[in-house]
Amino acid sequence: MPNPGLEAGDVFLATNLALCGENPHYHIVVHKTDDDKILVVYTTKEIDKVKFRCRSREKIKFDYIEPDTAIIVNNTHSETFTLESAIDCNKVQLKPISFFTDKQEFKLYAPIKNLATIEIIKQGIKHSPIVEPAIKKMI
Numbered sequence: 001m002p003n004p005g006l007e008a009g010d011v012f013l014a015t016n017l018a019l020c021g022e023n024p025h026y027h028i029v030v031h032k033t034d035d036d037k038i039l040v041v042y043t044t045k046e047i048d049k050v051k052f053r054c055r056s057r058e059k060i061k062f063d064y065i066e067p068d069t070a071i072i073v074n075n076t077h078s079e080t081f082t083l084e085s086a087i088d089c090n091k092v093q094l095k096p097i098s099f100f101t102d103k104q105e106f107k108l109y110a111p112i113k114n115l116a117t118i119e120i121i122k123q124g125i126k127h128s129p130i131v132e133p134a135i136k137k138m139i
Contacts, residue, residue: 006038006097009112011080014100024105026080028073028087028112030121031139032097039094039135041121043073043085050086057090057129068127077117080109089124092131094138 006012010029031039044050047070054060054067069089074081100106112118122139125131 006101006108007032008118009115011078011109011111012100013105013107013109014103015105026085026109027100028118028121030092030118030125033094033138036097037094038097038100039092039139040100041087041089041092041125043081043087045083045085047072047084047086050088054088054090058127069124071121071124073117077114078110078112087121087124089121090128090130092125092128092135094135 006029008029008031012027012029013024014027015024025042025044027040027042029038029040033039051067051070054070055063055065058067058069060067071087071089072084073087074084125139126136128136
């Protein structure tokens, strides 16, 4: 079976040990390179933990200030997200498409409805104090 041609805005389920451990998480394709690599972020239902970590990394001292690197998605962004979920834009990964699609648990879901959401995620990545400059320049 050929690999799906993933594009920016696609949402898929996959295990990603390097980013989010052994449990499958929803991933969002943020960018696709000319050589078929994809830049992905993943979602988690642990919204408060993500906001806490992002505030720490951004050196925000007050809980009422929302961090730029924490993005919240829900079913208005994609039918895939039945519960509100968070993205930590400090955690990105650039890998060949096959890194994800060749895994047994890979499954493609409803994509992001509005590509403006992808732009918001890109802005979160660009605000990250730990994402590599080469990745920020790419997007």
